[in-house]
Amino acid sequence: MSKTMTIDPVTRIEGHLAIETHLEGDQVTAAKVAGRMYRGFELLLIGRHPVDAARITQRICGICHEVHGIAASIALEDLYGLKPSSNGLILRELILGLHLVTDHLFHFYQLTIPDYIDFTQLQRYRGQDDRVRKLDRLFRGSAGTFAGTKITDAPNDTALTVEMGLAYIEAIAVRKTAGSGLASLGGKVPFCHAILPGGLTTGITSDLLMNYANALDKTTDFVQRYYLPQTLALAGHFGQYFNMGQSHGNFYGNGAFTLLKEPLYTAGVMRAGGQREPAHFAGAEEVIDASFLDAAGKPDHEKAGAYSWVKAMLYDGAPMEVGPLARLAVNRNHDFMKMLKPFNQSAIRSSVMTRILARAYEAQALCRYLRELLPSYQLEQPTINALDMLAKPTGTGQGMSIAARGALNHQVTAQDGKVTGYRLQVPSAWNFGPTVKGQLGTVEEALIGTRVQAEPAKGASGSDSIEIGRIVRSFDPCLACAIH
Amino acid sequence: MLTRRKFLKKCRDISLLMCGSTLLTRSLAEGFMQLVKDPPPIAFIHAQNCMGCTTSMLYGNDYDFFDLLSHIGGLEVHPALSFSQGTTYIDNLKKIADQGNYLLVIEGSIPAKPREACYLGKDPLFNVLAGYAAKARMVISSGSCASHGGIPASGGNQTGALSVADYLKLQKVEVPQLLIPGCPAHPDHLMGSIAYIAATGKVPPLKKDSQLPAEYFNELLHNRCSRFQHFTQDMFVEDYAKDKDNCLLKKGCRGPITPSDCPVRRWNQRTSVCVESNTPCIGCMSPLWPFDSDLYLETSQVEDLPWSKMKEKVGNRR
Numbered sequence A: 001m002s003k004t005m006t007i008d009p010v011t012r013i014e015g016h017l018a019i020e021t022h023l024e025g026d027q028v029t030a031a032k033v034a035g036r037m038y039r040g041f042e043l044l045l046i047g048r049h050p051v052d053a054a055r056i057t058q059r060i061c062g063i064c065h066e067v068h069g070i071a072a073s074i075a076l077e078d079l080y081g082l083k084p085s086s087n088g089l090i091l092r093e094l095i096l097g098l099h100l101v102t103d104h105l106f107h108f109y110q111l112t113i114p115d116y117i118d119f120t121q122l123q124r125y126r127g128q129d130d131r132v133r134k135l136d137r138l139f140r141g142s143a144g145t146f147a148g149t150k151i152t153d154a155p156n157d158t159a160l161t162v163e164m165g166l167a168y169i170e171a172i173a174v175r176k177t178a179g180s181g182l183a184s185l186g187g188k189v190p191f192c193h194a195i196l197p198g199g200l201t202t203g204i205t206s207d208l209l210m211n212y213a214n215a216l217d218k219t220t221d222f223v224q225r226y227y228l229p230q231t232l233a234l235a236g237h238f239g240q241y242f243n244m245g246q247s248h249g250n251f252y253g254n255g256a257f258t259l260l261k262e263p264l265y266t267a268g269v270m271r272a273g274g275q276r277e278p279a280h281f282a283g284a285e286e287v288i289d290a291s292f293l294d295a296a297g298k299p300d301h302e303k304a305g306a307y308s309w310v311k312a313m314l315y316d317g318a319p320m321e322v323g324p325l326a327r328l329a330v331n332r333n334h335d336f337m338k339m340l341k342p343f344n345q346s347a348i349r350s351s352v353m354t355r356i357l358a359r360a361y362e363a364q365a366l367c368r369y370l371r372e373l374l375p376s377y378q379l380e381q382p383t384i385n386a387l388d389m390l391a392k393p394t395g396t397g398q399g400m401s402i403a404a405r406g407a408l409n410h411q412v413t414a415q416d417g418k419v420t421g422y423r424l425q426v427p428s429a430w431n432f433g434p435t436v437k438g439q440l441g442t443v444e445e446a447l448i449g450t451r452v453q454a455e456p457a458k459g460a461s462g463s464d465s466i467e468i469g470r471i472v473r474s475f476d477p478c479l480a481c482a483i484h
Numbered sequence B: 001m002l003t004r005r006k007f008l009k010k011c012r013d014i015s016l017l018m019c020g021s022t023l024l025t026r027s028l029a030e031g032f033m034q035l036v037k038d039p040p041p042i043a044f045i046h047a048q049n050c051m052g053c054t055t056s057m058l059y060g061n062d063y064d065f066f067d068l069l070s071h072i073g074g075l076e077v078h079p080a081l082s083f084s085q086g087t088t089y090i091d092n093l094k095k096i097a098d099q100g101n102y103l104l105v106i107e108g109s110i111p112a113k114p115r116e117a118c119y120l121g122k123d124p125l126f127n128v129l130a131g132y133a134a135k136a137r138m139v140i141s142s143g144s145c146a147s148h149g150g151i152p153a154s155g156g157n158q159t160g161a162l163s164v165a166d167y168l169k170l171q172k173v174e175v176p177q178l179l180i181p182g183c184p185a186h187p188d189h190l191m192g193s194i195a196y197i198a199a200t201g202k203v204p205p206l207k208k209d210s211q212l213p214a215e216y217f218n219e220l221l222h223n224r225c226s227r228f229q230h231f232t233q234d235m236f237v238e239d240y241a242k243d244k245d246n247c248l249l250k251k252g253c254r255g256p257i258t259p260s261d262c263p264v265r266r267w268n269q270r271t272s273v274c275v276e277s278n279t280p281c282i283g284c285m286s287p288l289w290p291f292d293s294d295l296y297l298e299t300s301q302v303e304d305l306p307w308s309k310m311k312e313k314v315g316n317r318r
Helices: A052-060 A067-080 A086-115 A119-124 A130-141 A158-186 A206-237 A324-330 A334-343 A352-376 A427-432 A442-447 A466-473 A479-483 B004-019 B025-037 B052-059 B065-072 B086-099 B125-134 B144-148 B164-170 B187-200 B228-232 B307-315
Strands: A002-007 A017-024 A027-035 A251-253 A268-270 A284-287 A312-315 A395-403 A406-415 A418-425 B042-046 B075-077 B102-107 B136-142 B177-180
Touching (some): A017 A466, A052 A067, A052 A406, A067 A086, A119 A130, A119 A158, A158 B065, A284 A418, A324 A406, A427 A442, B042 B086, B052 B065, B052 B187, B102 B187, B125 B136, B125 B164, B136 B164, B144 B164, B164 B177, B177 B187
């Protein structure tokens, strides 16, 4: 028997997303991924001073809150022909890296584990820890938000549920500390205003660096003691998710964190067959056939054949998966492959669980990288090579960087000091793009073949599949970025 | 056990935390006593937003969103935190709205043309938001997009983006409103206001002729800036690389036209604030944000803030 199942809205993500699936029996045979909110950032920037893009594109997304400011600054440096100060580059990596870690923590604890852990088991707790009772009270006191969905395949394990619950709350506290570290350097989060082309405006002092180091240490401690072990525990309980949510198998990643002798990531592509090659910018192509945009890039919500506000992204004509997993795959990271071994994974493949583990692995690797990078900061050297704001450049600038969710490119075009064009190629557009040229979008492909529970979960009033939710969330959707 | 004495002390602490004064102790105490019986349900709706305002609350300043919830509870709907999804989620939102008397917090602007530029479930948000707002005890616009239109309404305004107030006026919905502008909203500004409403059942005292909480927006940022002294002595930042302490007015600072207590309240566990990182206030809490004029040019070249007049105006303040 065939039927249609729609999840609209998908919650616990960034943005407005609807997933429509077609089922034959209990198996997904067709899927449509639709982004449902548009603002028009690329058009809103036209006519403005180029440097304003560093502040305005930052606001594309409040979860990936530092990545666009950084990518825009790199693009503007290219446009103006400005070389950033070496301290400025270090500070930028310190901000980007710690921000990515906080982003991953939020994704795992607040957005992901409510799909896997049944927090009503907290009510069975009989121990002495008041924090657990407080947490139970918090969940019950806001029952409309934190109750009502029964996870039928959740581990029946009070101790594990209590650990995960405490980490759910502790992750927020650790992010607060990390936020203080980021604010020491950049003024405040979300949206560090100190990030400008050429470096960072802040007068960096030794005590500010100590604040940052302290925040980094506490974050590292949480990652090592809770985040990493708990993702492994989750993978142990949900082994079937190593075989679910597989995309086409093509990965694309930009280079980033390149200041140390051993860079964390170099740009590259890995094809479904396993062959790896360096990435070239010209390979990336935006296709708007199925998007509510006309040929001039203006919104057209009545366009025939369109079903999403997201543009499709192709690389050499093929859809690609981006994100921490893709970055690790194209760089053939041996440490991460070792981490997958106990789960009978001999290679880095696309799946729900490898995406979750890749984020945790990356968080730990970033913490190590940043700790090693910190001492290279030169206290008496400039934080910024300031730009002449009165210069009136004509030309184009590229800003290649990364976000928590994958490869990020900004491209600014200017004429006599005014923006004439701005192109944003954003991670979630790679992952959440629609079907074009006969090829399913990355997440659409990942949904095909999924077997869903025939009956809706108890307590759910509609046919909202938990399996589909898990697959979609494993890509860490950010629709505000994808559409912008 | 919580004794009466301890309880009143806790109320005083919260009053200090929220307002920097003990003035509210009594009304907070009465409010929290009511709350035990009657927590106000809170629902969040995301319009054309970026989720920066929610992220801001989650980072918090001294206290974060979960601290607030463990004190006042009642969060019934939040798109980024709710465990439910799809129709279950929408049904829950409808149920809370139908019960009435709830706090509706809106993040983001509302597109009027095309309405299809933002959905809530299967409906364009424009078509259904008025129904939810009409049933609310109060509508809080969190952030500059909801408060004033913000970035989506800037430039050519590609989607006919409206502020919540303009949208509700158009839809002829009359409901008490509170504006918490900011890009993003300051966590204290939003959560302090929610705590005040929850505790007293009243709207926080408002700035004259506005819907802004007076506590946070009565003064211009410039007047409370730690670099004000440099301003009065004509000491200005010329080169970001060399000057780290001077007034940022000549770098385009919008402090003199932006109502906010940012410089004294500070951000992220009171660690810092934009101006302290040696970068001008970009006026993200101003109704003019993100401005038609260039953000980083010397004020004399900025159309909406002539430098000569600015100096005169600010020099003669009070």
